[in-house]
């Protein structure tokens with residue numbers, strides 16, 4: 001369980017949001033939505049401690065992550081898989097080596113074990129035959145899937161998705177949505193998804209957090225979202241041109 005407690009963050013005089021509190025239960029998928037610049041990525045970066053807050057806490061299984069020293073933090077970060085916006089693959093190495101990278105960096109596994117784990121991960125994203133291709137030879141959707149294979153290869157407890165469907169056509173987006181649901185169910189993973197794509201949010205999320213006006217403006221389940229009379233939330237959804 002991840003508990004975000006009264007979190008406040010600013011950069012210099014620029015307050016991003018204040019007093020954000022919410023809980024992400026194990027196995028749940030939380031979508032973080034909000035306008036560009038509302039601080040979605042900044043919030044996500046507090047979970048694996050890439051950023052520190054001005055005040056407040058993030059408790060993972062009851063432990064405040066901001067109090068962890070280097071060795072524990074390194075272990076904690078291995079519990080997070082991240083699918084970056086644009087997939088962030090290394091273009092100079094093959095898809096296989098991209099997926100193998102966290103295993104080579106963080107574990108002592110030998111080459112046979114690495115190969116087995118990489119092939120398992122590629123299989124999970126339905127890309128078992130593309131290992132030797134370079135990222136440049138892959139479509140946008142395939143690159144995201146390789147990024148996802150890399151994100152799960154250390155068998156994380158938490159998966160962070162930054163705009164997983166951005167730049168993809170609707171059909172490819174739906175394939176990624178299916179994978180997000182599949183990962184959550186088959187790997188029993190807790191997922192946090194930043195998205196502008198309300199179609200995707202409605203497919204994959206259990207709960208939704210809406211950042212607006214420098215705070216957590218709204219937080220609830222998908223059913224509550226559908227019935228919400230929250231003005232700026234409804235405006236945001238309407239502006240995303242998806243009717244619910």
Ligand SMILES: Nc1ncnc2c1ncn2[C@@H]1O[C@H](COP(=O)(O)OP(=O)(O)OP(=O)(O)O)[C@@H](O)[C@H]1O
Pocket residue numbers: 011016034035036037038039040041042043
């Ligand atoms: N390291 C940093 N130093 C200073 N300001 C930062 C830093 N990181 C983010 N910001 C600022 O924090 C604000 C929120 O950024 P963030 O990337 O979280 O927004 P976002 O909601 O994810 O936006 P988008 O949907 O466009 O990706 C922005 O004004 C950004 O300039």
